[in-house]
Every structure is written in structure tokens, then in C-alpha cells.
Amino acid sequence: MRTAPDNAVRSFVAEHTADFLGELEEWLRIPSVSADPERAPEVRHSAEWLVAALRRTGFPVAEVWETEGGPAVFAEWPSGEPDAPTVLVYGHHDVQPAAREDGWATDPFEPVRQDGRLRGRGAADDKGQVFLHTLGLRAHLAASGRTAPAVNVKLLVEGEEESGSPHFGALIRAHADRLACDTVIVSDTGMWSEDTPTVCTGMRGLLDGQIDLRGPDQDIHSGSFGGAVPNPAVEAARLVAALHDEDRRVAIPGFYDGVVELGPRERELFAELPFDEAAWLRGAKSHAALGEAGHTTLERIWARPTAEVNGLHSGYGGPGGKTIVPADAHIKFSFRLVAGQDPARIRQLVTDWVAAKLPDGIRHEVGFWGEGTRPCLTPLDHPALRAQVRAMGRAFGQEIRYTREGGSGPAADLQDLLGVPVLFLGISVPSDGWHSVDEKVDLDLLLTGVQAAAYLWEELAADWAREPWPAAGA
Amino acid sequence: MRTAPDNAVRSFVAEHTADFLGELEEWLRIPSVSADPERAPEVRHSAEWLVAALRRTGFPVAEVWETEGGPAVFAEWPSGEPDAPTVLVYGHHDVQPAAREDGWATDPFEPVRQDGRLRGRGAADDKGQVFLHTLGLRAHLAASGRTAPAVNVKLLVEGEEESGSPHFGALIRAHADRLACDTVIVSDTGMWSEDTPTVCTGMRGLLDGQIDLRGPDQDIHSGSFGGAVPNPAVEAARLVAALHDEDRRVAIPGFYDGVVELGPRERELFAELPFDEAAWLRGAKSHAALGEAGHTTLERIWARPTAEVNGLHSGYGGPGGKTIVPADAHIKFSFRLVAGQDPARIRQLVTDWVAAKLPDGIRHEVGFWGEGTRPCLTPLDHPALRAQVRAMGRAFGQEIRYTREGGSGPAADLQDLLGVPVLFLGISVPSDGWHSVDEKVDLDLLLTGVQAAAYLWEELAADWAREPWPAAGA
Numbered sequence A, B: 001m002r003t004a005p006d007n008a009v010r011s012f013v014a015e016h017t018a019d020f021l022g023e024l025e026e027w028l029r030i031p032s033v034s035a036d037p038e039r040a041p042e043v044r045h046s047a048e049w050l051v052a053a054l055r056r057t058g059f060p061v062a063e064v065w066e067t068e069g070g071p072a073v074f075a076e077w078p079s080g081e082p083d084a085p086t087v088l089v090y091g092h093h094d095v096q097p098a099a100r101e102d103g104w105a106t107d108p109f110e111p112v113r114q115d116g117r118l119r120g121r122g123a124a125d126d127k128g129q130v131f132l133h134t135l136g137l138r139a140h141l142a143a144s145g146r147t148a149p150a151v152n153v154k155l156l157v158e159g160e161e162e163s164g165s166p167h168f169g170a171l172i173r174a175h176a177d178r179l180a181c182d183t184v185i186v187s188d189t190g191m192w193s194e195d196t197p198t199v200c201t202g203m204r205g206l207l208d209g210q211i212d213l214r215g216p217d218q219d220i221h222s223g224s225f226g227g228a229v230p231n232p233a234v235e236a237a238r239l240v241a242a243l244h245d246e247d248r249r250v251a252i253p254g255f256y257d258g259v260v261e262l263g264p265r266e267r268e269l270f271a272e273l274p275f276d277e278a279a280w281l282r283g284a285k286s287h288a289a290l291g292e293a294g295h296t297t298l299e300r301i302w303a304r305p306t307a308e309v310n311g312l313h314s315g316y317g318g319p320g321g322k323t324i325v326p327a328d329a330h331i332k333f334s335f336r337l338v339a340g341q342d343p344a345r346i347r348q349l350v351t352d353w354v355a356a357k358l359p360d361g362i363r364h365e366v367g368f369w370g371e372g373t374r375p376c377l378t379p380l381d382h383p384a385l386r387a388q389v390r391a392m393g394r395a396f397g398q399e400i401r402y403t404r405e406g407g408s409g410p411a412a413d414l415q416d417l418l419g420v421p422v423l424f425l426g427i428s429v430p431s432d433g434w435h436s437v438d439e440k441v442d443l444d445l446l447l448t449g450v451q452a453a454a455y456l457w458e459e460l461a462a463d464w465a466r467e468p469w470p471a472a473g474a
């Protein structure tokens, strides 16, 4: 097996940086805002631009895949090596809405390089992080003298991620054979900070929906009837209050069954991160930390399941008072789930729990916005993860630390539908302004990411050659 | 002391019924809707009409009293008797809004007599019940051969009751000397039913307001921050849930201190009323009874203090879901209070309780819509109440039973500011449609009420002659 000497990768990347950034800027100029129906042609234009760019990179297969919504891009570059593993890179080519009037320093779709950064909508989320794989692959080939990658590389770049990936599950199911792989690399996440390169090892799942309570058939007078019939506002509050116990643990029976607890090593690794809680609270626009007893803030947002109330509405909300018992109450809720929790099982637990909690005279419905998103988690000792950490270590020249992602994303669909472990290779940092004004990517980090991507293929191939990886969840 | 023989009162009332109803209909044609600024001239017209009618009745003093809002009417007819007690009758001449388009069978301001009923806005609430005192007084004089009533009669008829009596306290304070009296008769309530004449012995007090909670400075992402910072929707729910214990008693420490508990005799009297809980629930548009353990529904709505939530609003309320931790939450609450509870003290208890309940990171404000309305209660053995029950018994020829009023009204201002006990003489029944379409008054009940009012003055005078009554709350 040929291994690329590190200086060869570095010099190839340096030589081709100008062209690479010029091309990326061209892509950033295409306003592929999936949430805006008027920009559907731009989303298509973005997909077609990417197909052309991937062909120029050398992918023998690069094509647009249609969905019921915005088009995705698929590309494939088989390895020359027999028995090489297959790796699927995931990203997205659509972007969040952006307009100069929102407060951008310059036109969000006219990228600007300034102070070592590239500013523009999609620079970090996610065009920059998708595009780094093109130069990464070329550096891998050039430095190792190969004509094809050390692993079978596949690329799936969706066009509706910023709109909630409504057709992504169907897309994967429709093309399951062509997407077959041994691991997925998600390049749509970030790192702890410029100084602390990290690898994300999992995302939480999500189950959200609404509980509707109905009491009286209409609002009734509280002086005449209050205190003698059930009040939906009060019952909704009692339900929400019962969601957590005094330790702020979720109090729905069975909720924690099967939860993969943090091991002592992972808790230690989290604790070693340079976490400044006061600064984090400022970022959270919040004035105190509060959560499950016995866990730190990082553990709470990354590795613990939660129950949140996103909306609670009942009765009169105008100025002054109105002495009524409201007719109904509505609770919007979201559960974040961690490895070991199945959204379908939690759904049943929640449904049963609500029914058991409510008094006579309160009718109710529990609805969910979908089947839920499953959590994903790659164990610290998974060989593919260890290979990625080695590749990143070579690029950054630093110890790579571990994080997780508190949010939820389509990564879990890839894990579950393809049955493989998911790795996260991201070089964006929290200050990059995802979904916000003046989104940017740090050019040093972007080019270091290109190098990490270059080393990744040979590290994965070498590891696989020693022993093929276990499947997801195994 | 001359006492009117019952047949004399009956025949006088019968002789003058036609004129009495004709005049009442004239008054009902004046649309004195206090809530509608465009009808302010009609409210004034109504006051002036009443002054003229009271002068025709024989009141030597009858005048319009100005307020910052709609005008009130005051009238006075001194007794010829030395040492006679002074009795102030309270009612209101303004009415609720009404329009044919709301579903009225006929024009709400064109009264119609049909099936033994007089239909029209204000027929029961409250013009009919005010006006019965005119014929009542004349019957009292005619049957007893007097030229002046057996007691000093005063009348205060406000013009803003249906708008919350915003200037009533100020009006009483401004005219405290002329309103001085030994008891107040409120004629703005009802009876149990056509078959069960009752006297109301008290109204509950009211304290209402709003609690505002603020957590994050703006809505924040629940995937990134949820479960690690306090959520105002959850904290509002925990606060509301903590309002009641598992027995549905109000759980604010000190809330029940001083509460005048129902005695065994009054509980027995409530229990004897022909109460049909299923029918009551239909009237409450509710599907189950629920309230303070150890008390019946009637006890709960009439004689027990309650805490109700009239509105609860936090976070996202649109279609579908939105994974946020809301920035704020708002609770609209109302407490009904009973004798022994002082709104100012409850206000302090609520304010302290909220402050003690909330976690760090949740800022809050507790506001009240006013100083609150005090409860009022006349003990069953109060001699003035016993005199009223005798007068009603003579008119109805039936045992008079006891009720209370769950709502709150300006009666308590009269009790507190004038320092006298309050009696309630009302002949309206629940089916009269107060504040609703097709408001009506039963003509038999109205004319029986005229008789009760006629007997009332001599019963009160006779009782007072034996021994003057104790003051309010004494």
C-alpha cells in the first residue's frame, strides 16, 4: 500500500489553492436557497455546476439525482484496489436564505476574501466543506502517485437539507444499491474552535409533535365554573411540569431504558475541552445553566436525552385580563434522543403517558410531526473513527479531541438505511455564522481540512486492509 | 307599627301592573350600552329617564350623579318614622351590547311580551330588577296607608357596571355622606330557579393579573441549548402546576389563612338544593366535575377560594413544529376569594410565592389588574337577612332557600366603603340569558319580586325597631 508523504500533500494543496478557491467562489455565487421556491432554478444550477466540477476533478461518474423537490448530486470514483472499502461522503449544496438587508457586510452571494477568511452564504454550510473533498482527492492521488483513490469513493450531495431534507429518506431508499458502502463521512458539521481541532462522534435524534387538550366546549366564565371543572391550561401545565422530576430528569416511565450512558473515558474527554460556561451562556443568550442533575452542560447538550417544550398556548392572550376557563390548550414538544433510544418506542411511551396523566373531562390528542430522527453514535474505539482521527492529526499536527452534536440531522438516515457507521469530518468553527449573517469559513482551516481529506482515504484503506469494520450499532 | 295586609299589596300590584310594564318597556327601548362609546348619549338618556320615573314614583330627591364615565342615578325618600334604619338599594341602568344579528328572535331594544315573559336587553340585567322597586315602594305605601316608607330608602343605580364599574369606588368615596346607610340591598342577582326561590348571601372576591417570565434574550435553538438552560415554557408550567396540590387545594402557603369555612348548617342547606350535576355540567359545556377535595360542586363555586389560569402563552404557536427554547412565557391568572381573604394580603402571598419558585436564569414580573375585589358575605343569622327572607316568604308563599354567587361584583365596594352588610334581592333565574341573546324576565317572578320589595321595608323596619343591626363583618 502506498502512503502519501505529508509534505507532498501540503505542497500539492498549496500549488492548487488559488484555483480551488476561485472555483469555490464561483459555486458560492449561485444562490441555491432551497427554502425559496423562486430560487428552484438556482438550486438546479448549483447541482449541475457541481456535477461539472466533480467531472473535472476526475470522478468517472457524476450525475444529478432527481427528487420530488430539489435535485441531489451523486458521484462515484472506484478504487483500483481489490477489496478496498467503499466510503460515501455526504453533504448538501443548498443554502440558507440570505440578503444584504439582513445586515451582511457585503452581498452574501458575492464572496469576499478578507483577513484570512472567505465570506459568503454557504462558505461553511456546506459548499466549502463539500468542495474540500475535490482538492483533497486530487492531493491524495498526486501525493501517492495513484490514478484512482485508495478506497471506492462515493459522494451524495443533497439539495434540500436546509429545508428539512423532506425527500432524503426516499432518495436513499430508491438508490440503496448504488449508495451501498462501508462507512459514511458526513462533511456538514464543525470543530470545537480554531485552536482545538475535534471530531464529532454522534448526533442526537429528534421526536417532536403536539399535544392538544380540550376541556369545555367553549371558553366559560371562571367566576361561575372555575375550580369546579377541569381547566385545560392548568392540565397542560401539570402535564408539562410532570415531564421532568426534581432532578430535571425526564420522568416518563421507560424513557431512559436502553440509553447508552457516557463511559468514564468519554466524560473525561469532554471535561478536558476548554469549555467556558460563561461564554457559552452568552452564546445561548441565557442567564443560567440548568439541566439534568449529575451531568455537565456539555454532557447535557451532546449526550443526554431531553424533553423540551417549544410552545404552550391556552386561553386569553390579549391585553389585560379575561376571567375565563379556556376551552383548549396546545403543547408543542421536542425530545432529543441518544443512542439506544428508538423514536418509535419513545412515541408510544409519550402517547401512553399523556393518556394516563389527564383527568376525566379533558379530551386529548397526541400527534407527531413525523417518524422522528434516530440518534447516531460512533464508538470511540471504532477503527474507522480511529483512522479519521489519524488523518486529521497528520493534517492539524495536533491532538484531535472529541465532541458530539446536540442537534439532529439526516446522518442518522444514512446510518440506519445503509446500515453503516457514520463519521463526521468538519472544519467549521462556531464563529462561522451558520444560518446567520456574514457566514464565512477560515481559509487556514479549510485548507487543513483539504489535507485531512487527502490523508483520510489512505488511512481508511490501511485500516480496512487490517480488518474490515463492524456495521453500524454492532 | 302599621303592617301591610298581604292581600292589599297583591291587589295594588295587580291594579298597576299594566302601567308598570309599559314604563319598564319604555326604559328598555333606550340602548344604554356602556361598552359602546357611540352609545354614551343613550346611557345619559337612560339616567335621565330613570330620574324622571323615580320622581313620578314619589322620591323627593332624584338626580344624576356624574362620574368620569357614564352617569349614575341617586334618589332618596326619607321615612317619616324617627330612628328608622336607612337602606340603600343598588342596581345599574347600563346594559350589555346586543344586536339582532347576534341571533335574537326580535330586536333586543324593542321589548316583546310573550308566553308570560318580557324579552329585551336589560329585562333581567338589570333594568327590570331596579324598576321593581318603584312599584314595590308604591305598594308598600298604599297597602300600609303611609305617605313615606317605613325605612329611609336610598337608591344608587350606576351606569358602568357592564364595563367593570371603573369609577364606582370613586363615586362612593365622593358621596360617602349621602350614601350613609345601615344596609345595602343589591338587586342585580338571581334565584336558583322558577320553583325554588332563594336568597344569595354573598359573592366571592377577585384578584387577577399576569406573570411574565423571561429566559433567553431571544428564542434559541432547542437542539443546541435545550435541556441545559431554563426554558420559560417549562418554568411557567411548573409554576402553574404548583398552584394546586393533589387534592386540588391552592398550594400557595397562607392562602387559606382566615378563610371563613362553611358551617354544617350552610353545607346542609346547599345540599338540599335540587342540584342536577349532569345538567349543570351541560350548562358549563364541560365533561366532568373537578375541584377541591372534600367539597361539592356548589361549595366549590360559591364558597371556596380558587386559583384559575385564564391564559398561558409561550413560544411557537403556528402550524407544525419549531425546535426552539422560547424567550418568554406569560400566565394570566385569577383568584376567587371568600370571606376572610383580603386581596392585598393574597397579592403579597402570590408575589412572594412566584419569586421563591423560579430557578436562576428566569427573570419575572408579577402584575395585577387592580387592587382586587373583596368578597362579601352576610351570615345566615344576620337580622336584616332574616327580615328579607320573611319578606320573600310572604311574596312567594314558599320556603326561601340560600345560595351564593361565585362571581364578583361591586357589592363588595358598598360593603367595605360604607361599612354595612349587603343583602341580595334578585328574582332573575339562570335561563334569563344574561349577557346572551333573547334576554328575558319571567313576568310572574318579576311581579312576585315587586311584592317582596313591598314587604321588605316593613320587615326591615320592624326588625330594626327590636334591635339595630350589627355592622358589616361584625
Ligand SMILES: [Zn+2]
Binding pocket: A092, A125, A126, A161, A188
Ligand atoms: Zn448544513
Ligand SMILES: [Zn+2]
Binding pocket: B092, B125, B126, B161, B188
Ligand atoms: Zn347586572
